[in-house]
Amino acid sequence: MSLNSAKNQSVNAQDEEVDFETPVIRVLRNQESFNKLNQYDVPPETPLIQKAMGQLSPGKCAGCMLSVFPFFGWIRSYNFKRDLVDDLVSGCTVGVMHIPQGLAYAMLAGVPPITGLYMAFFPVLIYIFMGTSRHVSMGTFSVVCLMTKAIVVAHAAPDTVDNNFETAPSLSFSDAFMEPENSQLTSVQVATVVCFAVGLWQVLMGLFRLGNISVFLSDTLVSGFSTAAAVHVLASQLGSLLGVQVGKHNSDFKVILVLRDVIKNISTLNVVSLSLSLSIMALLILYTEIIKPRVEKRCHYPFPMELMCIIIGTVLSISFDLGPLHGVKCVGNIPRGLPSPSFPAFWLLPDVIFHSFPIALVGFTITLSMASILAKKGHYKINANQEFLACGCGNLFASGFSCVPFAASLSRSLIQQNVGGKTQIASVFSCSLILLILLAIGPFFEKLPNCVLAAIVLVSLKGMFMQLKDFPCILRRSKLDAFVWMGSFVVSVFWDIDYGLGVGLLLSILCVLLYGQKMHVYTLGKVPDNDIYLDNKHYLAAKELPGVKIIHICGSLHFANKNQLEKRCSKIVKLHGHAPHVVVHKDGERRALNSDSVHCVILDLSGVSFIDPSAADTLSTLRDDIYQKLEGKLLLANAPPNILEALKKYKYFSSSHPVNGNLFPSIHDAVLKAQELSLLASGES
Numbered sequence: 001m002s003l004n005s006a007k008n009q010s011v012n013a014q015d016e017e018v019d020f021e022t023p024v025i026r027v028l029r030n031q032e033s034f035n036k037l038n039q040y041d042v043p044p045e046t047p048l049i050q051k052a053m054g055q056l057s058p059g060k061c062a063g064c065m066l067s068v069f070p071f072f073g074w075i076r077s078y079n080f081k082r083d084l085v086d087d088l089v090s091g092c093t094v095g096v097m098h099i100p101q102g103l104a105y106a107m108l109a110g111v112p113p114i115t116g117l118y119m120a121f122f123p124v125l126i127y128i129f130m131g132t133s134r135h136v137s138m139g140t141f142s143v144v145c146l147m148t149k150a151i152v153v154a155h156a157a158p159d160t161v162d163n164n165f166e167t168a169p170s171l172s173f174s175d176a177f178m179e180p181e182n183s184q185l186t187s188v189q190v191a192t193v194v195c196f197a198v199g200l201w202q203v204l205m206g207l208f209r210l211g212n213i214s215v216f217l218s219d220t221l222v223s224g225f226s227t228a229a230a231v232h233v234l235a236s237q238l239g240s241l242l243g244v245q246v247g248k249h250n251s252d253f254k255v256i257l258v259l260r261d262v263i264k265n266i267s268t269l270n271v272v273s274l275s276l277s278l279s280i281m282a283l284l285i286l287y288t289e290i291i292k293p294r295v296e297k298r299c300h301y302p303f304p305m306e307l308m309c310i311i312i313g314t315v316l317s318i319s320f321d322l323g324p325l326h327g328v329k330c331v332g333n334i335p336r337g338l339p340s341p342s343f344p345a346f347w348l349l350p351d352v353i354f355h356s357f358p359i360a361l362v363g364f365t366i367t368l369s370m371a372s373i374l375a376k377k378g379h380y381k382i383n384a385n386q387e388f389l390a391c392g393c394g395n396l397f398a399s400g401f402s403c404v405p406f407a408a409s410l411s412r413s414l415i416q417q418n419v420g421g422k423t424q425i426a427s428v429f430s431c432s433l434i435l436l437i438l439l440a441i442g443p444f445f446e447k448l449p450n451c452v453l454a455a456i457v458l459v460s461l462k463g464m465f466m467q468l469k470d471f472p473c474i475l476r477r478s479k480l481d482a483f484v485w486m487g488s489f490v491v492s493v494f495w496d497i498d499y500g501l502g503v504g505l506l507l508s509i510l511c512v513l514l515y516g517q518k519m520h521v522y523t524l525g526k527v528p529d530n531d532i533y534l535d536n537k538h539y540l541a542a543k544e545l546p547g548v549k550i551i552h553i554c555g556s557l558h559f560a561n562k563n564q565l566e567k568r569c570s571k572i573v574k575l576h577g578h579a580p581h582v583v584v585h586k587d588g589e590r591r592a593l594n595s596d597s598v599h600c601v602i603l604d605l606s607g608v609s610f611i612d613p614s615a616a617d618t619l620s621t622l623r624d625d626i627y628q629k630l631e632g633k634l635l636l637a638n639a640p641p642n643i644l645e646a647l648k649k650y651k652y653f654s655s656s657h658p659v660n661g662n663l664f665p666s667i668h669d670a671v672l673k674a675q676e677l678s679l680l681a682s683g684e685s
Contacts, residue, residue, distance in 0.1 A: 028672040031644070034665035042645065067386065071129040074423065083422040090421030091429025093301060094137050094412050095120075098434055100306035101409065101460075103331070103445065104453040105140035108236060109404045110149040110161040110187045110248075113453065114334045114442065116140045121338075121434045122401045123394035128424045128431075130390035132382040133371035135421055137412035137430070138394065141366060142457065143229040144407045146236065147359045147497055151194050151352050153248050157184035161248050164332035170342035179347040189345055190352075191404045196344045197356035198405040199395030202364055202388050211384025216512070217365045220474060221504040223467050224485035225362075228492030228500055230464035231255060233457060238262050240329065240454035241277045243270025252496050272326040273451040276316070280309050280455040288459070302415055306456050313452035314445055322449060329450045334442045338435075339402040356405075358501045363407035364391055370408040374417050411460070480511045519555030521568040524604065524667070531668040533604075547599040548674055549573050550667060554607030557615035566618050573598045575625050599632045600674040604667055606638035616650035623657065636663045637670040 029037070066073040102116025109115070120139040127138045153161055171189075185193075205213065235258040239246035245268060246261045287305045295303060322328040368387055375382045395405055416426055475482040484507045492500025524533040525542030533550055534542040544550075549572055557565060569575075603619075623634040639647065644663070653659045664670040 028676065029665060029669055030660050030673070031639070031663035031665055032660045034669075040641075042641075067383070068389065069129050070132050070386070071424070074134075078423065078425070084425070086420040086422050087425040088429050089301065090416050090419045091426035092433055093304075093419050094416045094421075094426065095430035095433030096304045096307055097137075097412050097415065098139055098430065099437065100304075100310050100453075100456055101412070102140050103310070103448070104457045104460075105142055105145050106404065107162070107240070107450065107453055108142055108145035108149060108233060108457070109191055110152045110156070111191050111404060112164045112188065112334075113331050113445075113448075114164075114438075115188065115191070115402060115404060117434055117438055117442070118339060118401055119398065119403050119406050121431050121438070122403055123398035123406045124427050124431055126394040126397045127390050128427050130386070130393055131371075131424060132386050132390070133367075133374060133408075134378060134380065134423045135374040135413055135417040135426075136367060136371050136408040137416045137427070138367070138406055138408055139412070140404070141363070141407040141409055142233055142460070143226060143366070143497075144359060144363045144405050146229060146232055147362065148191055148194050148404050149236070150254075150497065151355050152187045152190045155185065155348060155351065156187040156190040158248055160186040160188075162187075164334075170340045171345060173343050176343035176346045179345075185345055185348065188402050190348065192342075192344045192399045192402060193346075193348045194352055194356050194359065195395050195403050195405045196346075196399035197349060197353045198360040198363065199392045199397075199399060200353075201357055201360035202392030202395065204392075205360070205364075206385050206388030206392055209385050211368075211386075211388050213361070214365045214368050214384065216505055216508050217361070218481070218484065218508050220481040220485045221488055221508050222365065222369070223470060223474075224488040225492055225497075225501055225504055226464050227467045228489045229497055230461045231493050232497060233461055235259065237454040237457055240450040241274070241458070242266075243273030243328065243451065244268055252499075253494065254496065255493055270327055272322060273328050273449065276313065276322075276328070276449060277451040277455045280313065280452050281459055283309060284456065284459040288462075301419055309452060309456060310445065310448060314448045317447040317449050323447065331446055331448045331450065331453075334446050336442055337439060341400050342402070344399050355498065358498050359405055360392075362501065363405055364388055366410075367391055367408040370410055370413050374413060377417065410463075480514070484508055484511060513560070516556060516558075517560045517564075519553060519557070519561055519565065520607070521551060521553055521565070521572070523572060524550040524552050526671070531666075533667045545671065547597065548602065548671065549598050549600075550602045550604060550671075552604040552607060556610040557608055557618075558610065558612045559614035562615045562618040565615065566622060569601075569603075569622055570625070573601050573626065573630065575629055598626075598630055600635065601626055601632060602635045602637055602667060602670045602674070604638050605636055605643055606640070608640070608643050611643055611646050611650075613650045616647060616652050619647075620652055633674075634662075635670040635673060637667045638665070639663060 034040075098117065098120040102120050103113040104116070106113045106116030106119070116139075124138045127136075131138075149161075205211070232255060235255045238244070238258060239262070242262065244262055244265045246258055246265070249257045284305060287303075292303070292305075317323065317328065317330060320326075323330045364387065368382075368384055371382045371387060391407070395403075398406065471482065471485060474485055484504060487507045488500050488504030490500075491503040522535050522537065523544065525536035525539070525544045526533055527539070527542050535552070536542045536544060551569060551572055553565070555561075619634075619636075626632045626634045636647075647653065647663075648659070653662065661673070664673060
């Protein structure tokens, strides 16, 4: 057969009238008989008291203990011979990375650089026992530190922000609740209160099982927000980078005010600081872009280039006496040993508690996102609620040791896994290395220039700034997502980070509401010689049955889209047109004279995931309108069990409209019922 003749036969076959009289062997069943045949059952709800008593059994208590402290679960199966060496190498590698990042990122929070090393030790000890991720490296994170600085600047003594100083005396439990007269807190003391507040938020959200709250922080929102945060980080480091005096701004529009100060004081630019900064940046970029890709092909372990830059900067500062002779600002005093435990200034808690919530949310989201990525690579699962508890308890514990809120580091976490780390035992070795530095090596970095740390921070922001290239792709993919990205970015940059996060969250929730309000309503047609019903706009072989409208509804039905549901269904069945002429036969049966009119409407509910009382009332109104205006009947088909139970609960069915005869397990059963009731205007299907 030639190709043209085959095409002609195909076209002629489509032009022929579809025979709907071909019988399909099918036993008519309504929903009630279908449920009996397949033993439909609704499981009884367990009383709350019975659930609580069930959790108190010894087995449940042991399982609860292991869920709170996962460390004691996986350590029993830890293979020391196989994994210990890998964790040792991974932990030491990450520990080396903690040194430059900890010293540099602590400056973003307005606290002494040594605080960054405290953050790499104290909260990590808690996460090792409570975290569910095997590979995340916890400690300093630029965005969290920057958000903390906004609160520190607002409440700390101005001369303690961005300066290294002797920390204030430790507070006893009673002193922590008493506000001293005519005394301001230091930047570290304010940061520890913020750390405690963040931990409190995270523990509460973990206890109330709110781990899924992070779904509202979409990838688009996080991308726009983190890109804007990178702009804030850049602005905060301009003073150190150029050696220019920049004011400590405690108001909105910080980026604009910092740029104003830089331009205003550009005449005081320190050439030595600028030259050293540019040299370190050039060295880091050269290594990252050219040398590192070649080294990675031959060596599995990363070279600590940032640490080398810190050592080079410290040696140059000591050799040429850059501080006193050339006015280069240095790190200053670094106390040897561990900080003394102290209670946070709880009396300040009411002033910072609400401002700490965005930090708690962002820190958890970054940690959970990184943990999810690494868990997928490592083929294991994490628990979002337990991650909330681990982060919260880590912050509560760290707040007693001069720490800033912590989170997972993207770069260190990837290195910890790529180098071969298997479990959080790697963090044990990392903490051990940090402890050694705190006890012995810390004072070596006292002559380290701040401009070197600023250069390291700025080079590390490259990945965040590269996210600007993603915006055109986001715009092509979804205009709503692009709106969220741009809204969070613009508000964060030109107003403040907290407001940008709030606006981004509101826009994300608005998008969810818009998507949730959408539903798809379209008509189905019957495929000849079969009991399959398809969208007749996309499947040309599917033809509508005379006098019957089969409407497929896909989406959630609720108060927000009930009017849209009624409007679209009414338009399909032409409820607002002229009613058909109806005659009553001797046997009392009603039959329409107009064969083009709709006599039966079948709603396919297989795509409905949720229905509320308002939408159920709308279906009842639609059913009554079809009966009164079209002298027809509304049948429901393919209702999922949750929709079936909801319709019963919302009193959709009654004595005049019982389940039996109005609800069917499939579309074809409903069609057979329509035939049985003789509602088809012409012939039988």
